[in-house]
Amino acid sequence: MGAKLNITILAGGPSAEREVSLRSGAGVARALRSLGYRVNEVDPRDGTFTLPEGIDVVFLALHGTYGEDGTVQRQLEELGVPYTGCDAEASRIAFDKLLTKERCVQAGVPTAKHVVIASKDAPWPAGWQPPVVIKPVRQGSSVGLQFVDRESDWSSALEESLRHDTEVLVEERILGRETTVGILDDAALPIVEVRPRVGAYDYRNKYTAGCTEYFCPAEFDPTTTRRIQDAALRAFRSVGGRDYGRVDVMVRPEGEPVVLEVNTLPGMTETSLLPKAAAAVGIGYAELCERMIEMAWKRGRSAAKVTNGHVV
Numbered sequence: 001m002g003a004k005l006n007i008t009i010l011a012g013g014p015s016a017e018r019e020v021s022l023r024s025g026a027g028v029a030r031a032l033r034s035l036g037y038r039v040n041e042v043d044p045r046d047g048t049f050t051l052p053e054g055i056d057v058v059f060l061a062l063h064g065t066y067g068e069d070g071t072v073q074r075q076l077e078e079l080g081v082p083y084t085g086c087d088a089e090a091s092r093i094a095f096d097k098l099l100t101k102e103r104c105v106q107a108g109v110p111t112a113k114h115v116v117i118a119s120k121d122a123p124w125p126a127g128w129q130p131p132v133v134i135k136p137v138r139q140g141s142s143v144g145l146q147f148v149d150r151e152s153d154w155s156s157a158l159e160e161s162l163r164h165d166t167e168v169l170v171e172e173r174i175l176g177r178e179t180t181v182g183i184l185d186d187a188a189l190p191i192v193e194v195r196p197r198v199g200a201y202d203y204r205n206k207y208t209a210g211c212t213e214y215f216c217p218a219e220f221d222p223t224t225t226r227r228i229q230d231a232a233l234r235a236f237r238s239v240g241g242r243d244y245g246r247v248d249v250m251v252r253p254e255g256e257p258v259v260l261e262v263n264t265l266p267g268m269t270e271t272s273l274l275p276k277a278a279a280a281v282g283i284g285y286a287e288l289c290e291r292m293i294e295m296a297w298k299r300g301r302s303a304a305k306v307t308n309g310h311v312v
Contacts, residue, residue: 004181005037005056005057005293005297006036006037006038006040006052006054006055006056007032007037007038007039007040007055007056007057007058007059007293008039008040008041008042008051008052008055008057008059009023009024009025009027009028009029009032009039009040009041009058009059009061010042010043010044010049010058010060010061010062010067010072011028011041011042011043011062011083011208012025012043012044013043013044013045013047013062013063013064013066013067013072013188014044014045014046014047014065014066015062015064015066015067015140016064016065016139016141016143016164017063017064017143018045018068018177020063020267020269021061021062021063021064021067022043024063024267024268024269025041025061025268025271026136026179027269027270027285028059028061028268028312029041029287030278031285031289031290031296032059032061032286032289032290034223034286035286035290037293039177039199040052040055044062044066044072047066047071047151051079053133054126054204055079055081056082056297057078057082057084057293057296058075058081058082058083058084058296059068059081059084059289059292059293059296060072060083060085061265061268062098062265063140063265064139064140064143065095065138065139065140067265068091068092068094068095068140068263068264068265069091069092069095069096069138070088070089070090070092070095071088071228073085073086073087073088073091074276074279075272078174078301080300081169081271081300082245082296082297082299082300082301083296083298084244084292084293084295085242085244085245085264085265085292085296086239086240086241086242086243086245086264086265087240087242089240090239090240090241090242090264091264091265092259092271093240094238094239094241094245094262094263094264095138095140095264096137096138097135097136097137097138097169097261098114098116098137098236099170099239099284100238100239100261100262101114102233102261103239104235104238105152105240106238107234107235107238108168108234108235109231109234109235109238109259110231110256110258110259111258111259112171112172112174112250112256112258112260113171113172114169114170114171114172115128115169115170115308116137116164116167116168116169116170117158117167117168117170118162118166118167118168118247119162120158120159120162122158124154125150125170127222128170129149129223130148130149130173131146131168131173131175132148132171132172132173133146133147133148133150133160133170133171133172133173134147134148134157134158134161134168134169134170135168135169135171136161136162136165136167136169137165137167137168137169138165138167139164139165140263143161143164144161144163144165144168144248145161146158146161147173156164160258169282171260173230173254174250174252174258174260175253176250176251176252176253176258177193177218177250177251177288178193178195178248178250178251178303179191179192179193179194179218179228179248179249179250179251180192180194180196180246180247180249180273180277181229181232181233181246181247181249182244182245182266182273182274182278183232183233183236183241183242183244183245183246183247183248183275183291184215184243184244184278184283184288184291185244185291185295186233186237186242187233188229188230188232188233188283189277189278189280190216190217190218190276190277190278190281191217191218191220191225191228191229191277191279192214192215192216192218192273192277193214193215193218193219194212194213194214195212195213195214195215195218196211196212196213196275196306197210197211197212197213198237214276215267216276216277216279216280217280218303220228220251220255221255222236223255227255227256227257228249228251228257231247231258232247232249232257232259235247235259235262237265239262241262241264242295243292243295243296244266244274244292244295245260245262245263245264245265245266246263246266246273246274246277247259247261247262247263248261248262248263249258266288270285273289275288287300
């Protein structure tokens with residue numbers, strides 16, 4: 001199949017995660033070319049793009065706003081072009097941390113206590129005790145994430161997080177083991193445990209080589225493993241996810257999973273967490289990329305090819 005398909009990779013884009021997206025796109029391009037696919041790479045830097053004619057599938061290697069919030073998915077749906085990953089509505093819901101929480105609560109998925117704040121002058125939440133986590137409602141990849149261990153740090157942390165969105169989500173900080181669960185074709189992959197060498201798993205520790213240790217499969221007993229994977233899969237389904245994604249889950253000391261968020265376009269560098277999880281069940285990086293293409297192709301194979309792929 002590889003030699004017959006024409007793939008365009010969208011990577012880069014206008015978000016704060018542009019550089020990571022470019023790395024994801026470059027890795028996917030190498031992998032697909034190694035399998036015989038015809039590959040074009042397009043960077044929608046300003047939120048517009050032109051696709052070459054005769055595209056079979058668009059591989060989305062975008063992260064953050066525009067790429068994960070449903071915008072580019074709507075553009076591609078208007079063109080009638082099959083694309084990898086979740087559809088526009090699931091992307092919109094998952095990118096909004098508050099909407100995701102609401103879906104998880106409705107589905108009975110365990111999630112952290114939370115409150116939404118829209119003003120940098122807001123007081124410390126009544127009845128709460130530190131530590132808490134502050135995160136922009138609509139941002140990805142730990143952008144704007146703040147950890148508050150003392151009430152005296154509240155105002156500065158709130159102001160910093162609100163620089164990245166008009167609303168922030170304040171959550172109880174779950175103390176325990178930090179994990180992430182890859183989802184592939186409606187099944188949970190082995191759990192990855194994330195252990196920063198110093199501090200929390202923030203943007204710096206996530207993207208600086210050597211700052212974080214990863215363990216996959218994570219060492220949990222079989223019952224706890226199933227509970228974590230089940231919570232992740234139910235969270236993914238609750239937002240309407242399809243094909244693949246990644247769900248971040250904290251695990252309390254007694255083994256209770258607490259879902260943090262759903263990622264619909266997780267990192268796809270060769271050292272990213274979803275590829276790590278797939279490798280643990282014998283799915284290599286190139287094969288993973290091909291499976292993502294195949295799922296999109298099967299969905300859209302009856303649609304006509306684009307003849308004028310200009311999006312403005």
